[in-house]
Amino acid sequence: MKSFEANIKKVVPYTPGEQPQNKVIKLNTNENPYPPSKEVEKVLHNFDVDVLRLYPDPTIKELVDTIADYHGVDPEQVFAGVGSDEVLALSFLTFFHGKKPILFPKVTYSFYKVWADLYDIPYKCTELDENFVIEKEDFYEDNGGIIIPNPNAPTSLYMELSEIEDILKHNQDVVVIIDEAYIDYAKESALKLLDRYENLLVIRTFSKSRSMAGMRIGYGIGSKVLIKHLNNTKHSFNSYTLNAVSIQCGKASIEDDAYFKEMIARVIETREQVKIELKSLGFTVLDSSTNFLFVKHKEANAKKLFEALKAKDIYVRHWMDEPVSDYLRISIGTNEEMEKLIKFMKEYLN
C-alpha cells in the first residue's frame, strides 16, 4: 500500500448484472423488453440543445410536480434522483444515522449491505422462512431503521399491505423504507399508508415498468419532514443530479399512462404463461409479483443450467450464495424471447 492510501476509505462495491455488448437474450437485470413511451422519443428528438448550456433546475420541479400529481400527493412529499439506487444511497446516509442496527431481510437486494458498509451503518439481517417469506415479527425488535423491498428481489414475493402496516405500527420511532421497484407488477402500494405514518418512505424506479433503466430516474415519496431532510442531504452532495433531458423525458413517460399500463399488462401476461410452462418442465416457480421469475429445477443444477444458457446467449442471473444457489432469476422478456428460453430448457432437460 502506498503511503497516501492510509486515509483512503476502502469498500467492497456492489456487483451489478452483466451488460453484454453483443446481441443476447438478456433476461439477467430485470429490464423491460418493450421500449419507453413514444412521448419520450418525441422529447429527445425535439430537445432544444441550447438549454444544455444552463444548469438544470436543482429542485427538479417539473418532474417532481408531475410525479406528485400522478400519485395525488403534495410536491413537497416527492424526492427525485439518479435511479432508485441514488435515492436509496442518499436515504441510507440520511435516515440511518443512529447507533442501533438497521434491519432488512437476509435474502434481498444485495446493495443494502453495500450502502450500510459505505456509511458504516450497523445492520442485522432477518431470516426468511423456508419458502423465502419475510416474517414481520422479526422486525419488532429494537432497531435503527428498516428497509424492506416489496415485492422482494430476487424472490419475487409480495408482502400483504396489512403486514407492512403491522411493521410500521411496531416501528414509529425510526424511518421505515419500502423499496417498491417492482410494485407495478404487484398488488397494492404502501403509498396508501403515507397519511398514517410520517416515518414511511416509499421508493420507486423508472427502470423496470417504465422501460427507462438507461435514463436513471428514481423517486421517493414520504412525509414532508422526511423529504426535507432527504433534500438537505442531496443538496449537500450534488445540487444538480438529474440532467435536463432526464427531467423532461421522465415527465413525458408519466404523462403517457395508457402505454405504461398496457406494457405492464403485457409483461404480466407473459409471466403467467411462462410460469405454467416452467412448472410443466419440473421447475418450482415462486409466485411472482414482479417482472421476473425465481425458479429451481427438481433435478438440474442451477449453476450448470445458468452456464448452458449463457453459452447459447441467453443471460439469466445466478448467485452462489446460500440459500439461493439452487435458484435462477429469469427476467420476463418478449414472448419470442421466452419461447426461445422454453425451447432451450426442453432440449436441455431431455
Added chain:
Amino acid sequence: MKSFEANIKKVVPYTPGEQPQNKVIKLNTNENPYPPSKEVEKVLHNFDVDVLRLYPDPTIKELVDTIADYHGVDPEQVFAGVGSDEVLALSFLTFFHGKKPILFPKVTYSFYKVWADLYDIPYKCTELDENFVIEKEDFYEDNGGIIIPNPNAPTSLYMELSEIEDILKHNQDVVVIIDEAYIDYAKESALKLLDRYENLLVIRTFSKSRSMAGMRIGYGIGSKVLIKHLNNTKHSFNSYTLNAVSIQCGKASIEDDAYFKEMIARVIETREQVKIELKSLGFTVLDSSTNFLFVKHKEANAKKLFEALKAKDIYVRHWMDEPVSDYLRISIGTNEEMEKLIKFMKEYLN
C-alpha cells in the same frame, strides 16, 4: 422534533446560484453563453430510444475511453460522474477518510465545506493574502488531504504550476485534489504532473467550457490506484450514474475539438474586452483566468449594485460573507449581453 427524526442526519446544504425561469441576462452561475457542439445535438436528435430500456454501461467505457484518448492517459486513470460535483462528493468520501484536517483556501468554492460536513471530515481553511492569492506555504503543515481549485473561484485567479508542484512535493502522503473547473480559460493544467505524483487527482467539468451544465458530466484523472478506489466508492453508491444519453453526448462533445477551442477563444476575447471597460468605469478587476470576472467598484456598494442589476434582469453573483462582500462575480456572456451590462453600469455610476 418527531421521535423518528432522532436517527436522521442533519446537514446545512449548499446554496447554488439562482436559476430564474424567466428570460434574463444570466451572468450568475458561470455558464457558457454559447450552445454545445452541433454534434451533441445530432446525438440527441438521432438517439435510439429503445436503448433506454437497458441499463447504461456501469463502467461508462465509451466516454471514459474518449476522455482518456483526448488527454493521452490510460482509461484506468479516468473516472466519470454526474457533474464535477458528484466526482468531488465521491472523492471527499473516498480520499479524505483520515483524522487530520484537510486543507483548502478560505475563499473558494463554498461546496467544499458542505461536503466536509456531510461526511464529518475535519477541515482547516488557509488564509489568502490581501490580493486573494493562495499562499503555498500554508499547505506545508501536517494534514489529511488537500483540495485547491485552479483557477480559484470566485477570485478567478490562476496559481502557477510550479507552485502546485511545490505543494505536491510537500504532501506525498495524502491525496491532493486540483479542481480544474475553469482550467480551459487559463494556462497549464496540472495533468502534466500526473506522471510524477500518484497522489494527485485532477477534476474537470463539462459545465463551463463545454456548454453542458444541463447534461451533468464531470471527470477526474489520476493514478490507476486513486481511480480504482474512487470506482469502488462509486460502485458502492450507484452502479449506474451517467445515463445513456449523457455518455453519448459527452463523447460527441469531446470529439468536436475545433468548436470547443473556438468557443473558449471567444469567451476569453470578450472577457479581456469587458475587463478593460470595467476598469475604465472605476472597477478593480482581478486578473481572471476563468469565464468570469471578480470585481469591486471604488465607490459603489456591491450589494446595492447587485440588486440594481437584478431589478433590470441582469443576474450576477454576490455573497455577504467577508472578505468578499465588496465584490461581484460576473460570468462572461455574449458580447451583446456584456454590452448591456456595461451600458447599465455607466448609467448607474453616473
